[in-house]
Amino acid sequence: MNRIIGTTLACAGLxxxxxxxxxxxxxxxxxxxxTVTVMTWESPETNTAIKKALEGFKDDNVKVQLVDxxxxxxxxxxxxxxxxxxxxxxFWCGNDTEQQYTSQGLLVDxxxxxxxxxxxxxxxxxxxxxxxxxxxSEGQMGGLPSLMNTYGVWxxxxxxxxxxxxxxKSGWTWDDMYSAAGKLAGKNGAKYGLVADQLTSAxxxxxxxxxxxxxxxxxxxxxxxxxxxxxxxxxxTEGVEKLxxxxxxxxxxxxxxxxxxxxxxxxxGKVPMMFGGQWLAAGFQTDKPKIKYGFAPFPQVTTPATxxxxxxxxxPQYTANEDATYKVLAYLNTKVWDAxxxxxxxxxxxxxxAQESYFNALTKAGQATVVDTVKADLSAEKTVGVRFTTQWxxxxxxxxxxxxxxxxxxxxxxxxxxAYAGKINDLIKSQx
Amino acid sequence: xxxxxxxxxxRGGFSRNAGSDVKAAYLFIAPAIIGFTVFVVYxxxxxxxxxxxxxxxxxxxxxxxxxxxxxxxxxxxxFWPSLRATGYLVVLYVPLSxxxxxxxxxxxxxxxxxxxxxxxxxxxxxxLPAVATITLWKFILNPQVGLANTILDKLHxxxxxxxxxxxxSMPSIVIVMLWGVGGTxxxxxxxxQAVPTELYEAARVDGAGPYAVxxxxxxxxxxxIMLLQVILQTTxxxxxxxxxxxxxxxGPGFSTNVLMLSIYNNGxxxxxxxxxxxxxxxxxxxxxxxxxxVIALTAKxxxxxxxxxxxxx
Numbered sequence: 001m002n003r004i005i006g007t008t009l010a011c012a013g014l015x016x017x018x019x020x021x022x023x024x025x026x027x028x029x030x031x032x033x034x035t036v037t038v039m040t041w042e043s044p045e046t047n048t049a050i051k052k053a054l055e056g057f058k059d060d061n062v063k064v065q066l067v068d069x070x071x072x073x074x075x076x077x078x079x080x081x082x083x084x085x086x087x088x089x090x091f092w093c094g095n096d097t098e099q100q101y102t103s104q105g106l107l108v109d110x111x112x113x114x115x116x117x118x119x120x121x122x123x124x125x126x127x128x129x130x131x132x133x134x135x136x137s138e139g140q141m142g143g144l145p146s147l148m149n150t151y152g153v154w155x156x157x158x159x160x161x162x163x164x165x166x167x168x169k170s171g172w173t174w175d176d177m178y179s180a181a182g183k184l185a186g187k188n189g190a191k192y193g194l195v196a197d198q199l200t201s202a203x204x205x206x207x208x209x210x211x212x213x214x215x216x217x218x219x220x221x222x223x224x225x226x227x228x229x230x231x232x233x234x235x236x237t238e239g240v241e242k243l244x245x246x247x248x249x250x251x252x253x254x255x256x257x258x259x260x261x262x263x264x265x266x267x268x269g270k271v272p273m274m275f276g277g278q279w280l281a282a283g284f285q286t287d288k289p290k291i292k293y294g295f296a297p298f299p300q301v302t303t304p305a306t307x308x309x310x311x312x313x314x315x316p317q318y319t320a321n322e323d324a325t326y327k328v329l330a331y332l333n334t335k336v337w338d339a340x341x342x343x344x345x346x347x348x349x350x351x352x353x354a355q356e357s358y359f360n361a362l363t364k365a366g367q368a369t370v371v372d373t374v375k376a377d378l379s380a381e382k383t384v385g386v387r388f389t390t391q392w393x394x395x396x397x398x399x400x401x402x403x404x405x406x407x408x409x410x411x412x413x414x415x416x417x418x419a420y421a422g423k424i425n426d427l428i429k430s431q432x
Numbered sequence: 433x434x435x436x437x438x439x440x441x442x443r444g445g446f447s448r449n450a451g452s453d454v455k456a457a458y459l460f461i462a463p464a465i466i467g468f469t470v471f472v473v474y475x476x477x478x479x480x481x482x483x484x485x486x487x488x489x490x491x492x493x494x495x496x497x498x499x500x501x502x503x504x505x506x507x508x509x510x511f512w513p514s515l516r517a518t519g520y521l522v523v524l525y526v527p528l529s530x531x532x533x534x535x536x537x538x539x540x541x542x543x544x545x546x547x548x549x550x551x552x553x554x555x556x557x558x559x560l561p562a563v564a565t566i567t568l569w570k571f572i573l574n575p576q577v578g579l580a581n582t583i584l585d586k587l588h589x590x591x592x593x594x595x596x597x598x599x600x601s602m603p604s605i606v607i608v609m610l611w612g613v614g615g616t617x618x619x620x621x622x623x624x625q626a627v628p629t630e631l632y633e634a635a636r637v638d639g640a641g642p643y644a645v646x647x648x649x650x651x652x653x654x655x656x657i658m659l660l661q662v663i664l665q666t667t668x669x670x671x672x673x674x675x676x677x678x679x680x681x682x683g684p685g686f687s688t689n690v691l692m693l694s695i696y697n698n699g700x701x702x703x704x705x706x707x708x709x710x711x712x713x714x715x716x717x718x719x720x721x722x723x724x725x726v727i728a729l730t731a732k733x734x735x736x737x738x739x740x741x742x743x744x745x
Contacts, residue, residue, distance in 0.1 A: 079700055079707060083489045100706045104490055191576060256596050256684020261574070270576055391706050394698070395508075401685055402509035423509075 033060065034324040037088035038332070039067040041074040046344045053339035057331045062324045082106070087316040089325045090332070095133055096389035098143045098314050099225055103391070107142025108315040108322060110329075111135065114144060119330035121351070129383060130310035130350045137226050143314030145350035146333060149386075150278045150377035151198065151307045153177070153299070157292040159184055159272040168273075168296035170304070170376060174211060174242060177273075177299045181251035184272040194252045195266075196275040197259035198307070199243060202387075202397040204255075205230075205404055205420075207275075207307065209384035211239030215301035224385030230424040232417045235301075240407065241414055248410050255405040267291070278377075281362060281370045282346045294369040297376050305382040310350050348374055392431050399423050479713045487710035500714035511715075513686030514694045517602065518722075521690060522669040524606045529665050530658070533616025538650075540617065541624045551621070555614035562612075566678045569608045570595070573679075595680050598687045605675045605688055616661060623657035624650070652739035659734045663727055670723050691719045 038054070040047060047066065054064045067088050069077060078097070081087045093101070101107050114123050121144070123131060130145035153168055160167050165180045181193030198207040209220040217235025221227045246252040263280055265271040267289035275298075284293065298306055313332060319325045337354045345361040362371045388396055403420040406412040483500055485493035504511045540551045557565060572579045573594040581591040594604045627650060635645050651658075673692040676682055682689030682697070699712030 076700065083707075096705060104488070104706060106490065189576070254684075256598060256601075256687075258574075258596055258680075265576060268577075394705060394708075398508060398510040401683075402513070405685055 033063045034321045035063045035065050036090065036321075036325050036328045037065050037067050038328065039069055039088040039091040041069065041092045042346075043344075046340060046346065049340040049343050050336060053336040054328075054331075056335065056339070057328060059324075059327060062327060064328055085316075085318060087318075089319045090313050090315055090329055092146075092311065093143055093314040094311055095145075095309065096387070096393065098134060098141075098312060099136060099389040100391050101314065102136050102140050102142030106317060108317050108319060108325075109140040109142065110144055110315070110326070111139055111141040113326060114141065119326055121330050121333060125352055127310070127350050127352060127378065129308045130312075133225065133308070133310065133385070133389075134312060143312045144329060144333060145310040145312040147311050147337075147347035148350050148378065149309040149311065149347060150374045151275065151298065151309075152278070152373045152377065153296045154266060154274050154276050154280065155294055155296060156266065156269060156272045157294050159188065159190070159269065159291070163187065167294060168299070170297050170372075172296065172299050174239070174299045174301060178242060178246040178251055181246060181273060182249060185249075185251050187272075189270050190272050192251065192253040192257075192271070194246075194273040194275075195257060195259065195262050195271050196252060197257070197262070198275045198386075200247075200253070200255040200257065200405065200408055201259070202400050204408070205400060206384060206386055208236060208239050208243070210298055210305040210307065211242075211301060212236035213382050213384055214303055214305040215239075216303075219384050221385070221388070224387065225389050227388060227390070227428055229428065230421045232421045237414060237417060240417060244408050244410055244414065247408055255408050266293070278348070278370060278374050279346045281365075281367050282344050285345065285365050285367070295367075295373045296369065297373050303382060304376070304380055305384065306377045306380040307386050308377075308380075308383040309386045311347075312350070348378065390431070392427060395427055396424055399427070479716055482710050483713035483717050485710045487708075487713075488706045489709045490706065493710060496710070500711050501718075503711065504714055504718065510686055510689060510694060514689050514691050515722075517686060517688055518670060518672075518690045520602055521606065521672055522666055522726075524602065525609055525669045525672075526662065526665045528606065529610060529613050529616055530661055532610060533613045533661070534620050536613065536617040537620035537624055540621055554617055557611050558614040562674050563678065565611060566608060566675055569611070570679055573604055573608075596684060598684045601680055601684060601687045605672075605679060608675050608679065609669075609672070616665065619657060619661060620654065623654040627653045655738040656740070659730070659738050662730055666726055666730065667723055670719065670726070691715060691722075695719065 038050075040050060042050065051066045054066060057064050074092075078087075078091065078093075081091075082101070098107065102109070113119070114121055114126075117123075126145060127148055130148060134141050134143065134145050136142075155168050157167055160180070163180075163183050165183055168177070168180070177194065184190060184193035196207075198204065205220050206224070211217075212233060212235040213219050215235040215238070218231045218233045220232070220236065221230050243252065247254050262271055262274050263276065263283065266274050267284070267287060269291050278295070281295070297304065313329060315322075315325055315329070333349070333351045334354060337349045337351075338357045341349075341358045342361040342364075345358050345365070345367075348355045348358045359371050359375070362368075362374075387393060399420060403412070403416060403423065407414055407416055407420075482493060484495060484497060486496050486499070487493035536554050540547060540554060575581055575591065575593045575596055578594070580594065584591045592600050595601050631649050631653070632645060635649055640648070671692050672690055673696065676688040676690055676693050677696070680688045682693050695712050695715045698708045698715065700707055
């Protein structure tokens, strides 16, 4: 019996010792160079390019290590690493993640460093709307924006030509878009003329803001980070009515349409028009769709309006060496994109001096319409946010599913929009 | 042992040996007890405590009493549709899986050449990785380029939007779930093979037809297994997660947003959003109570339709 107890205790001791040795040595404080770990959500190809580019980072006291991540499931991995307090020193994060994590005190505040131009990174060199959105109400920045997401309408130029419709271009209207969608629906294996996930998904109410703002009306919300109200005015209602009619006619795909394989269907000529981000250009460059395609700015009512969104790189507050981490962060923002984007032009950098390589790569690949649209988006005067970044944003998503989407599907009257906005305003008030 | 019931070693020797055996017994069952306490009892108690708090897994829980339950039942627009979707899934899936499983088992209980191959094929989907088969079904049910609509189209039958239609999404998920009915079949097959053959022989002598044999002999004899299957399948259906997660993500609307998926989304998912673990724990307890209630009701009324030969002589 004593032997059994002894063996058990020995095993327990061994396990404890193993566990004690299994902690991360990220940014270790022991002698020798500091290791700064980096985690991205990019594809294996882009990660390979990033890894190669990071080899150019030269500092005797700092080593950089790219953490392997499974393809997909980045959100789950991020959540588990956050709760285990094992986040890498630098990790790719969305605007909402940065806002929410910063408000919980989980991230290092870089605002003073970037304001003072530390490491060659000057606040003025970043896209203004991105910097504004990455600051919390207290002026903190738990990370820095790295890449901009711009959006527009991808179209099948061949299908437009076959149907005798003029190709979309800057200045086209929402009526033009719905009219074209109606003519393209049901032709050449395409069930719908337009698949616009951004207009029918959980973020749909924000996208519709483009209509009202373009028509001189009010945006859906005054601020996605610190909203004080949600508003649906006459212009906004007009936009929803037009969209609901287009869905009813079968020109536009309804809410619930599975958008996961839409780019593939677009490449195969089964979707003539789709809302989407500029990042699809990188995939099209590799896969080379058989159709002739283009990328147009969003339609307008009277003045151009577009969505703005940016992703970035965040740092946990328990990073072992802030100086070393900031050096790598600065290198990522200023140098890495020059090496990565020519091979994989996924997005324009938020750090404007680094944007040239992105546009050069697209021009070289013959993606002139993408260059024009991205440039138009980046310089757009009227912009609206893509979604709330607040901690209670998921509750707004549930309200959208319960109240907004049925309006688009024609199951509830458009007049219910006011009740929907009222519920969101109640939520804003209850959150203080 | 002596006739008076004492051990040969006398009273003292008996106690010493028995005490040692008891200690050894406790030691041997200790891992199970520790495992049960750590992995079942503690999470149960902890989740109940968390259901009464606002907790994000990052900062300390804040006690809110029944606030989470109040939000569930009166504010959350997703909760009642989730409960409805879960109920619809159970009502649709359980009878179909039992009927199909039993039909398959009866077919595989026949004697014909290649019966073993048929049994293997029927059970094969159960051993295949669920994620792979579900993903395959997603392609099959794609309304534009999927195999299902292609076949329907060739046969000049009406096609469907399948997973993208609010009315067809849940039936589509049930179809995918029925792909794994081989597990139900195997248990029914074992039950069918345990029915005494003399009962069938006697029935044949009495001139009973196949329907009479099925309803008066087969069904009553396997009814205890049927009860087990009802409980197992209902519990499994109430905890369905993989299929809606992979196939629809809960949509369109809330049509397939079953409780387990809602719990997962609130507790762990939502890319980059702070989790709502306290709120998700409240949902877990609602699901737990629903499962207990359904099992209790099933067990209570089981005597009305199950056969038992445990009657006193």
